[in-house]
Amino acid sequence: MKVLEFPFQEQRNVVLTRIASVREVVLGAPLKLLLRHLASKTVAPNVDKLVALVHRPNESFFLAPQADKVTVVYPMRFQDSIDIVLATSFLQEFVEARRTAALNNAPSCMWSPVPPLELKGVNADALDANAGFVTFVVFPRHVEGRKLDKTVWSLLTFHAYVSYHVKCSEGFMHTRMRRRVESLIQALDRAKSDAEKLKKLVHGGSFRRLSMKHEGNSNH
Numbered sequence: 001m002k003v004l005e006f007p008f009q010e011q012r013n014v015v016l017t018r019i020a021s022v023r024e025v026v027l028g029a030p031l032k033l034l035l036r037h038l039a040s041k042t043v044a045p046n047v048d049k050l051v052a053l054v055h056r057p058n059e060s061f062f063l064a065p066q067a068d069k070v071t072v073v074y075p076m077r078f079q080d081s082i083d084i085v086l087a088t089s090f091l092q093e094f095v096e097a098r099r100t101a102a103l104n105n106a107p108s109c110m111w112s113p114v115p116p117l118e119l120k121g122v123n124a125d126a127l128d129a130n131a132g133f134v135t136f137v138v139f140p141r142h143v144e145g146r147k148l149d150k151t152v153w154s155l156l157t158f159h160a161y162v163s164y165h166v167k168c169s170e171g172f173m174h175t176r177m178r179r180r181v182e183s184l185i186q187a188l189d190r191a192k193s194d195a196e197k198l199k200k201l202v203h204g205g206s207f208r209r210l211s212m213k214h215e216g217n218s219n220h
Helices: 002-020 022-039 081-098 147-156 158-219
Strands: 051-056 059-065 070-075 108-112 133-138
Touching: 002 022, 022 051, 022 059, 022 070, 022 147, 059 158, 081 108, 081 133, 081 158, 133 147, 147 158
Parallel strands: none
Antiparallel strands: 051 059, 059 070, 070 133, 108 133
């Protein structure tokens, strides 16, 4: 039975992967064009100095193409106040992680609470970012050969990547908080039980002492 299911499962994964790739085909075409020219160290003809690509409803990220590099800037927006705090912290740690020796070949990454110089002159509404701005600098070595498709996909899904980790962090914190509350309740229950036992012992001892004293007076 498992042998018969395996090809079906494999085919199902292929179909799901193709469906997920629609985003890359539709939204990634302009990005892929710019990065393909970067691989040959040229700039695509008839392209503005700053290109805006819509990747979410009413939200865009920006590319500043040059012959030797393409600068990619993301205004990071979140609706929930907790998500804003977590995303800001996550992005700052993300930048710090990029500085490790193991990631020397990755595109340089920067975070700033204010718009970078590349976005000078952009409409103020497009710069309404409550979690700061993330900037990647992509060089020709990052888009050589098969690296091109991977780089396109990573840039297209960056905001979704951050959102996923923010929600995971929030869920983890809620789980830890629930477990902590449960452990405190258990500790209080044990303390209450011990206090009740001690109270019973004390009252029982006082009763016996009073009874012995009363019997002694009766004998006299």
